[in-house]
Amino acid sequence: MGQALVGGYYVYEQKGDRQQWKPPINCAKGLKWLRRSAASGNPKAKAGLGVLYSQGMCVRKAPRKAVLLFQSAARRGFAQGYVGLGYCYLHGLGVRRSSRRALNSFVHAIREGDTAAIGTAWKISGSFFLRASTYYDTGTNIVGIRKDILALHDAAREGFESAGGFLNMLDQFAQIKLRQSKTPLQKARAKVLAEVLAPFSTRK
Known part of the structure; x- marks a missing residue:
């Protein structure tokens, strides 16, 4: 969890119940820690990476990869995984719009x-x-x-x-x-x- 928090610090800032991009974004450091944490199975890191891939922030936009990350986070019961998945279905990102x-x-x-x-x-x-x-x-x-x-x-x-x-x-x-x-x-x-x-x- 610590690696996800560190990665998120470089990429996001908290605004109430939501996370927003943190200017200036330190993509290199953020991605390093988020990927390391996601590789260990952390759902928060996976959802965070999913947001980046769905928006094309810090990485090349890859909606299908974002969907897979959101699905993995959702299977662990992480709310933001479900939110990301809902966003993808609503806008047809990486999946058929539904x-x-x-x-x-x-x-x-x-x-x-x-x-x-x-x-x-x-x-x-x-x-x-x-x-x-x-x-x-x-x-x-x-x-x-x-x-x-x-x-x-x-x-x-x-x-x-x-x-x-x-x-x-x-x-x-x-x-x-x-x-x-x-x-x-x-x-x-x-x-x-x-x-x-x-x-x-x-x-x-």
Whole structure:
């Protein structure tokens, strides 16, 4: 752990719950200690190196290598490993872009104590809600919406209560539209949305 702290001293500075680049960055010294610590299995050092490779700071940008480092840190239960992995999934760095997998990663980070990940997880959950609610108007991508709803359910089951809140709001939305729809097409879309949400409904 000491080597990771020394390496981080040369590269980062602490700002609240987050680490930021420390100007001027001493790349040579930072990399020396971070690599040495990562080689010994330290998850903090691996996550720190992952940030460098994902951003191309002090090293040539290598998103796939960053993903592998983040995954290794996450497997040790290190919150910043999950955050880095979520960032990669959210932006398609080294992996196929997937907001659903990003949400899963950020939720795991929250479970490991990273409260700063709550905001990002909330935004992703909110985007799923908006995408599902627009199905009533557009009638498009119900397959993707099913997957979004399942991702919300999984996040709620992992303890992220906001995801459950969005699911409940979607369920209420579908029930209201079932009652208020004026055309057969609107009624059909509301029914489809309600049926997709039915397995996850908390209504009695």
